[in-house]
Amino acid sequence: GVVEAIAVWQQQAPGTPEGTQFGVSQGDLLINDHGHVVFGASLTGEGTNEDNNFGLWAESPDGVLGLLVRSGDPLPGASDDTWIRAxxxxxxxxxxxxxxxHAQLKGSNVDYMNDDVVLGFPGLGEAVVLLREGQVLDLGNGDSRTVFDFDLESELTDDGRVYLLANFTDGARAVIELTVPGAGECAADLNGDGVVDTRDFIAFLGAWAAGDPIADWDENGLIDTRDFLAYLRDWAAGCP
Structure with a gap:
């Protein structure tokens, strides 16, 4: 078989400043059915400290390794200095x-009542808060309860659903379904009509020839042949 190094100790870590290197891989290393991985690792080098010395990386559909989140990144939507421990x-x-x-949070207004969070990354995109300790949930029929803690045990379905057992501050419990926003959407359906067909391909060709940012299919900041091939693959795969 073919042996290929994805991440190597003391080599430059993608998505970080020059001189920031991979340390030791820690925690889960997950692989999907396409053979691509997501994993966590410590960081070393100039500018690293106990607040930012860990990150998560994932391989894109094209096998390009990119930084997903790093300790010290701000919590999306937070109005204070709340940040993520990755x-x-x-x-x-x-x-x-x-x-x-499922990660912990740090910051001046973070304590044991609100320091756990579930984040979703749709299509390896920007983080979205799905659930946080201390959040008030509407359970229907006028029933609202405050989340005390939770346990995320289920797998993540391909349509972006995950299930957890939540404990509330009044002692009640519930099984909660969370959905990653935008998960399961079909990116190749450029005209949004629910069908991937020749019209989408022509739309992509036009955008690609014009240098439209939407044609940067591998999101590397360049519009080139790799984007064309990446879109062609997704177009051929169609919608789920």
Missing amino acids: QPRRLKFNNEYDVVL
């Missing part, structure tokens, strides 16, 4: 390249 308590990865991370 060491996973639980980590999930599906065949549509969605990731779910």
